[in-house]
Amino acid sequence: MARVTIDPLTRIEGHLRIEMETTGNAITKAWSEATQFRGLETIVLGRDPRDVWAFVQRICGVCTTVHAIASITAVENAIGATVPHQALLIRDMIMAAQEIQDHVIHFYHLHALDWVNAASAASADPAKAVAFADAIGSTWKGNNLGRMTAVRDTVKNVVDSGQLSIFTGGYWDHPDYRLPPEANLMAVAHYLDALEFQRSMIRINTVFGGKNPHPNFLVGGMACSIDPSHSETVNQVQTDLIQEWVQEIYDFVRTCYVPDAMAIVGVYKDYFDIGASSPNYLAVGRAGACFAGDPNQAPRYPSPMMDIKPGVILNDDFSKVLDFDASKITESIASSWFKYADGGKSLTPDKGETTVDYTGPSLPYTWLGDSDKYSWCKAPRYDGHPMQVGPLSRVMLAYAQGHPRTKEIVDNALASLQITPKQMNSTAGRTLARAVECLTSAETLWKDTFPTFIAGIKAGDINVFDPARWEPSSWPTSCQGYCIVEVARGNLSHWVGIEKGKISHYQAVVPTTWLAGGRDETGMQGPYEESLAGNGLHPLVDPAQPLEPLRTIHSFDPCMSCSVHVLDPDGDASEVSLS
């Protein structure tokens, strides 16, 4: 038995430490350890509920926008604010742009170097790289000889110079980099193209929110007025630009991202049998589905993201979608540095508490896994089950419910790769599902959300803010609300309590908390841990170059700043209806 630590685990958001025990070339035990804590939910107590979006948006700058939208929606749910339809559509477009940008950055800039040997691109034949792109069905406009030659020369000179910059210390001699040099070259070229892409298309959020990262939002609507007859508003000039960026998104995802993802999981096809995690899935809709309150109730407006119903799949049984019931969510602190007042290990989020109880070693430390408690991340459970959330869960929920476009894309992929739906529960499956979802999101934005927004303007629907509940004097003395929303990394919920116009309770249950949480009081592992040590077969050939576990952990797209949150120590939102 050998012990292996990966810390810092790079190319993620935030700080994650993975500790493992190995036998031979396989991982037998794993611990997922979040090593950063900030305590934002304590900080918002006593503040103006209309301000809180700006605080909690700073939970994460990669998932920028989503915590702000969850916050304003939860507050609107609490105070009974209505939001004009066009403002809801603007939020949908912002979330779609964020989700797509997030998936693209994850695939190319955070995940790709697990599969792509960037250094090997230096020896590639540019003509073969163009041919490779052609062979995998990539019709991306950047696939030409001049471009590939230039990128090849760039990589060659960086490698030859001895100053490798961000490639310093990469595992370039690892035996399990399998792509031919020309494929690596194409991938590096697309890595650079994706940088340009994300910088361009994110301007959708700048038009509506004034900046990115961390655009501005407003309880009761949006601050960006729309008016076809005024120049200082969103008008034809801006909507023309947005149309261009929406088209740009559709083109890039369809012609570049999806073919690249298919090619990589095809070459590393054994990763459909590696990294299987907890066989349970939770989602309340497709990416971007945003509910003010109970997702089983009628939504505030007809959203294409809600064309599947909230649901749960257990034990990899894709033939049966169970109803979602928020009251079945609990959070365990069995493995995290907190304590509950009643001395127990598990509470429902509406009664959530967090009192820091650090029992870990003094710094510097070398090993945490020998203790029961080893993380700042709680361990959420649904009806006692660890759940996967995120693109894989949403895609499989949509697939199981027969969502036509998702089913078409997934069935084509399964047939092409000759794999079963159950094999989607794997490292490669999570990476493939993210691309599948990105395509459906891009199509919905292009064909539905944006045209609906424009049709509204044409019909004279230009209000974006309802002032009726702006003043605190219009609010109940005491009220509670929540928002459940599907964001890039999975299911997110914000829960708020308001007393006399001030925040009295706040908590967030975040996608990466679901995934990165550790063992619960029954000893059941969290999803990251299960994916590495679930069956004792996960490969790790060279502990000094832990490429294989990096592939698997990256397939979840960790966002550690999101994962660690602190609940209201005095909070009691028992009046919130969870059912």
Place this chain on the structure above:
Amino acid sequence: MTYQMDGWQEPTLAENLARAGVSRRDFLKYCGALAAVFAAGTPVLGAASKAYAAAPGGALTADYIADTLGAITKPVVVWLQLQECTGCMESALRSGGTTIEELVLNLLSVDYNELVMAPSGEAAEKALHDANAGPHILVVNGSIPMGLGGAYCAIGGMSSEQILRDSAKNATAILAVGACAVWGSVQAAKPNPTGAVGVDAIIKDKPVINVAGCPPIGEVITATIAYILTHGDTPKTDAEGRPLFAYDQRIHDSCPRRPHFDAGEYVRTFDDTGARNGWCLYAVGCKGPSTFAPCPIIQWNMHTSWPIGAGHPCIGCTEKDFFDRFTPFYHVLPKVPGIGVETTAAKIGWGLTGAAVVGVGLHAGITAIRQHAGKKSEATHTLAAFGDPGSTAPPGSSDAAPPATEEPPAEAPEAPADETTGKAE
């Protein structure tokens, strides 16, 4: 226009660029963009900056930048991410046109940055150790939590404080990028449960350049690094360590909506007639009058828009303690004795000449105070804000409730009637 950089093969940037086929003219274009960034607030910078004094004719031209930038060699950068949200790295990724980012990436050897670097674990730690061993530029995102002996943010089993100290030792320049690294930002807001502090609370023996903002504008992040490469020195700063090339102007003074403020034309509630006419957001809580930042000048995401341009008040994210001093965000800034140019101007009847003279005089006064104040705390107090950052209880306690001024100053003229301003609503 996208360049394909050819890697660092020649001794200097200029030769490498030439080798890559980047023409002198295109490089000048890039430097011209940088010059525009540097030139924000030219008069103050012009008087204060060594660069201006050194440059021919006292003007920071694209030619001058190109010559200086072109001659440098490829420096090593250690780019830490401590207790933070990664928003600052994301902003850096969004920086400017493609040309600027391609060039800046190739200007540097960024040997350690957790978000983008290839290796993890031991190999990443070795990259950090090796880079720290020699001279390097240190960029820091994130705050340093001092509670629990540093256990609130551990990397490789070490505290953020230890990692920062190790990386600062051989650093030739230190940039604290973003509100967290500058003063702690949101996690340092009351009650600051983890004891978060900024870089200059730890590193006392070297100057720390504070690139303020939550996050800072991407172009400002990269321009601060380019400034060091150009001048061989860190940029001239204000009393809070912020580069003057980006932070010498109050938003209120460079805001394109300023004429509406002077004319008493306010947005009273969001999406009203005033909002659709692009009127001033002061009455819905804009913190532009107390915020030094280049947002109106440089704007965001390749000059697409900026917060006020998209209809939302400035929340003052480049100012220290803005999460406490500027909240509630939608309340009107209180009047500050001795400063109140706005009400003064209102009292004298908004005569164009008078308002302009008072405005110029006041702005010069604030700028002078903030540049020369001996202590940061003194400088901080020259701007309007809610309460005293050092002495109030957490916002939850009722006795510390900010002086909520729900209404604009009584002196502020009312908005004109709808019929005079268009037919919206």
